[in-house]
């Protein structure tokens with residue numbers, strides 16, 4: 207077999223990253239949910255519900271879930287926005303959206319599109335959610351600017367993503383993460399995709415820098431909290 211000459215996704219930037227990350231998610235789409243549940247000990251559902259509550263999602267809200275992947279954030283949001291709410295998921299990877307289509311309720315719109323160029327009019331949404339998405343986009347600041355643009359004034363934004371644990375347990379937790387996640391990748395026969403997760407987390411903004419990026423983009427009342435021994439951070443804020 208000829209060894210792959212493709213640049214691994216964690217070494218790419220800009221348009222090359224856009225394509226490498228999309229190819230990677232297309233490959234892992236069928237096993238993404240299983241891997242997520244194993245890696246988070248099923249905590250990922252709880253964190254999405256918590257994120258919906260933190261931004262006070264309520265009945266009738268219109269919500270955009272950015273980088274919606276297999277649709278779990280949309281499923282969480284359904285309970286909060288009720289039948290009168292409008293839910294739209296956007297992702298640029300068709301195989302991930304195909305999995306989502308089997309899970310979300312009828313009426314939820316799934317849009318194939320790029321987070322850095324949102325195909326929606328300005329001030330359309332009451333809230334925007336994103337789970338484990340911002341770390342993957344090729345231009346974070348442009349994505350945040352797009353989120354600000356499509357939110358109504360007073361609209362809320364919440365982001366869940368990986369984070370680097372701090373404190374005395376930090377090194378142990380980091381070591382486990384760098385060993386266990388790639389091991390899972392080898393078991394699932396997707397070593398590159400699961401090597402990407404710890405490497406992209408290392409390259410991503412710290413919790414405080416992500417908070418500052420939210421503020422610079424135009425969000426106020428920006429806060430964050432951590433979960434899962436500091437490996438997960440939930441950031442949220444309000445568009446002025």
Ligand SMILES: C[S@@+](CC[C@H](N)C(=O)[O-])C[C@H]1O[C@@H](n2cnc3c(N)ncnc32)[C@H](O)[C@@H]1O
Nearest residue numbers: 231273274275297298299302320321337338342
């Ligand atoms: C780790 S998955 C997260 C899926 C889902 N949000 C969740 O909570 O499980 C990241 C998703 O971001 C999508 N993504 C990455 N870059 C994107 C971009 N530039 N535009 C749209 N979607 C993107 C990928 O296709 C993938 O489905």
